[in-house]
Amino acid sequence: MKITDAKVILCSPGRNFVTLKILTDQGVYGLGDATLNGREKAVATYLEEYCIPALIGKDPQNTEDIWHYFYRGVYWKRGAVTMTAISAIDMALWDIKGKLLNTPLYNLLGGKSRDKILVYAHAGGKDLDETMENAGMEIEKGFHAVRIQSGIPGIGHTYGVPTDSKPYEPAQKGLPREDYWDTPKYLNFVPELFEKFRSIYGDGIHLLHDVHHRCTPIEAARLARELEPYHLFWLEDPVSGELQEGLRHVRNHSTTPIAIGEVFNSVYDYSTLITEQLIDYIRMPLVHGGGFTHMLKVAAFASVYHIQTGFHGATDLSPITMAAALHFNTAINNFGIQEYMPHQEIVNDVFRINYRYQKGYMHIGDEPGIGVDIDEQKARKYPYSMACLPVNRKTDGTMFYW
Numbered sequence: 001m002k003i004t005d006a007k008v009i010l011c012s013p014g015r016n017f018v019t020l021k022i023l024t025d026q027g028v029y030g031l032g033d034a035t036l037n038g039r040e041k042a043v044a045t046y047l048e049e050y051c052i053p054a055l056i057g058k059d060p061q062n063t064e065d066i067w068h069y070f071y072r073g074v075y076w077k078r079g080a081v082t083m084t085a086i087s088a089i090d091m092a093l094w095d096i097k098g099k100l101l102n103t104p105l106y107n108l109l110g111g112k113s114r115d116k117i118l119v120y121a122h123a124g125g126k127d128l129d130e131t132m133e134n135a136g137m138e139i140e141k142g143f144h145a146v147r148i149q150s151g152i153p154g155i156g157h158t159y160g161v162p163t164d165s166k167p168y169e170p171a172q173k174g175l176p177r178e179d180y181w182d183t184p185k186y187l188n189f190v191p192e193l194f195e196k197f198r199s200i201y202g203d204g205i206h207l208l209h210d211v212h213h214r215c216t217p218i219e220a221a222r223l224a225r226e227l228e229p230y231h232l233f234w235l236e237d238p239v240s241g242e243l244q245e246g247l248r249h250v251r252n253h254s255t256t257p258i259a260i261g262e263v264f265n266s267v268y269d270y271s272t273l274i275t276e277q278l279i280d281y282i283r284m285p286l287v288h289g290g291g292f293t294h295m296l297k298v299a300a301f302a303s304v305y306h307i308q309t310g311f312h313g314a315t316d317l318s319p320i321t322m323a324a325a326l327h328f329n330t331a332i333n334n335f336g337i338q339e340y341m342p343h344q345e346i347v348n349d350v351f352r353i354n355y356r357y358q359k360g361y362m363h364i365g366d367e368p369g370i371g372v373d374i375d376e377q378k379a380r381k382y383p384y385s386m387a388c389l390p391v392n393r394k395t396d397g398t399m400f401y402w
């Protein structure tokens with residue numbers, strides 16, 4: 001069996017997505033997500049110029065060898081662009097494998113370890129009251145887990161808070177917007193946010209929060225400790241994960257569970273964090289973490305240390321990644337939770353999806369392979385248009401993490 005062709009499909013139904021389609025001499029094709037928010041064309045070019053020519057003629061069933069061909073076989077390893085390209089190839093090849101064997105992908109990853117996938121919703125508001133109201137609406141929809149983010153008095157626009165009462169979308173058209181940030185104000189405010197939630201809605205809902213890389217290790221340690229009374233499901237990205245050792249401070253001072261890694265792309269980003277048991281959940285998603293081939297190894301490594309998965313699932317991860325994650329989450333033992341930020345309705349004009357939300361859980365369909373399809377003609381109706389994540393400065397103008 002041979003790969004005969006592959007193409008990159010760039011489209012923008014409401015937001016940009018990059019999709020890789022791999023075609024074979026058996027008429028079966030596979031789809032992989034190659035979206036890297038705000039850097040879409042870098043991955044598209046990497047695939048088109050370097051990977052696709054090397055894929056043609058290879059046997060698509062050899063997922064392990066092809067993964068290493070593009071990882072070990074290339075001198076320049078790791079990095080978000082490279083790993084997103086490898087992820088897309090790997091997803092598409094596993095999609096082909098499932099279709100060839102006529103079975104949903106979870107069967108090739110270990111079968112069913114559970115019937116439904118726990119997901120968390122998002123509630124963000126411009127102030128405490130609006131955040132509480134939005135959280136109440138998510139609880140009404142049946143969610144058992146909610147991430148709460150709120151506007152902070154004295155800081156302009158804040159991460160995770162929707163503008164103009166539209167659903168939250170991480171990227172904006174054109175060059176990056178500039179946001180401002182004040183860590184002391186944030187640290188003083190966040191405990192109040194959780195206190196308020198628990199006083200209104202009680203202890204029955206899992207609560208999550210994303211610090212979005214904005215604390216130093218010792219600031220993060222303070223925050224994690226002060227949030228202990230509210231029993232978070234997790235505190236996400238309390239520090240920038242590039243300094244793995246920084247998590248030792250957080251761990252030494254607090255029992256608040258920690259999730260990290262939505263910007264990671266390799267098991268080596270996690271090695272200290274996992275072996276020293278400094279975290280509780282891995283966030284690295286299939287689309288940036290090397291696809292199934294690599295993530296199966298990362299999840300197995302984490303499971304040895306009783307660490308669970310909690311994959312990134314914002315709107316910049318395409319429906320292909322969501323379906324892929326649901327297969328993965330169905331099959332592995334150490335699944336924890338899945339992020340679920342619903343795509344805009346217009347996304348369904350291009351992608352045919354095979355999953356549904358019901359009462360706090362997601363359900364994946366039984367179509368062979370990953371089970372999501374793309375309508376290439378419709379995709380052409382929504383051409384790519386540049387959009388970026390914001391940048392962030394401290395109030396004195398110092399460039400900071402976003």
Ligand code: EZ4
Nearest residue numbers: 037170210212262314315316
């Ligand atoms: O900033 O998806 O937990 N979710 C997040 C997201 C990310 C964007 C980056 O592309 O942190 O909002």
Ligand code: CO
Nearest residue numbers: 210236237262
């Ligand atoms: Co995050």
